[in-house]
Amino acid sequence: MxxxxxxxxxxxxxxxxxxxxxxxxxxxxxxxxxxxxxxxxxxxxxxxxxxxxxxxxxxxxxxxxxxxxxxxxxxxxxxxxxxxxxxxxxxxxxxxxxxxxxxxxxxxxxxxxxxxxxHKGESDNKQTTENASSCSLQPLNFDYCINGHMLGLTAVEFKILHKLINESANVLSREQLLVAADIAPSASYERNIDSHIKAIRSKLKPFNQSEFIRTKRGFGYFYSESDI
Missing domain, CATH: 3.40.50.2300 (Response regulator)
Structure with missing residues (x-):
């Protein structure tokens, strides 16, 4: 330490x-x-x-x-x-x-x-999931890798994206994403989740995958590779 x-x-x-x-x-x-x-x-x-x-x-x-x-x-x-x-x-x-x-x-x-x-144990032991295999988006060393290219996520961004992918069947509120990122939920910080989502989308954009993080207005965000 x-x-x-x-x-x-x-x-x-x-x-x-x-x-x-x-x-x-x-x-x-x-x-x-x-x-x-x-x-x-x-x-x-x-x-x-x-x-x-x-x-x-x-x-x-x-x-x-x-x-x-x-x-x-x-x-x-x-x-x-x-x-x-x-x-x-x-x-x-x-x-x-x-x-x-x-x-x-x-x-x-x-x-x-x-x-x-x-988190390290989950990443080391995790096999390629259905979501990851279809777009080659895989967790690696607390970041995500697409076809050999690292996204360069911050620790908070990694935790948010990891949560969205692992619970892709669910719409997650800003409060739930704060908890996933190990940040105590507060009204003053809750809207900053939007900034983190924007940053993650920006890093996915060069790989044409920014649209996989979707917004459910009035509720939160979810991850989906399907055409909706």
Whole structure:
């Protein structure tokens, strides 16, 4: 596990709790040092501060997402709603504000690792489904692949598309898609699902499959390859 946090006291408290629970932790006080480590090593999870001395944590998150789907939890003193929304939209899996309880953070970390392990098991063990085989759209390394080309989905986009495909017989509400993306449903964030759907459609468009994600006005979204 990697912690990228420039305040030693905060890092020390969190490291103590994590190591007592059996985690091996690497701590970096600067973003570039943490990024260099992540490009060379596979880790279970990243705890990332936003206000780092050398780089903005949001920008660092976007850079990490270019090559890794490792769970990322933001740890920051910035508690404005817009910061939370931005953090989740660019690919973070959770957002914790300071001051925080190290025990609560430990629980959140374990939950994210458990969810990621579960998703990985599903992807590794999943055979080509009827939906996937007809269009060569298959899950691979927490992304979707079409005829050998990766879509380049963010973590949130992958979870939304994965849910839509796996429940293609059902119309899913925005709230259901938020839950599938591991985001706590809220009226303020619910409409952002539309932005994620738009982004997914845009990435499917070059393969002539954007229309497979369909809108049921007044209800939500569903996935279908059939002519309706």
């Amino acid at each position: 990697v912690i990228i946090e420039d305040e030693p006291a905060i890092a020390d408290n969190l490291i103590h709790v994590l190591e007592m629970d059996g985690f091996k932790v690497c701590w970096f006080a600067a973003g570039e040092l943490g990024l260099a480590y992540l490009t060379e090593n596979s880790v279970e999870l990243v705890v990332l501060d936003v206000g780092l001395p050398d780089v903005n944590g949001f920008e660092l998150c976007k850079t990490i997402r270019e090559f890794s789907d490792v769970p990322i939890i933001f740890l920051t003193a910035r508690n404005d709603e817009i910061d939370r929304v931005v953090g989740l939209e660019i690919g973070a899996d959770d957002y914790v504000t300071k001051p925080f309880s190290p025990r609560e953070m430990l629980a959140r970390i374990k939950l994210r690792i458990k969810k990621m392990t579960s």
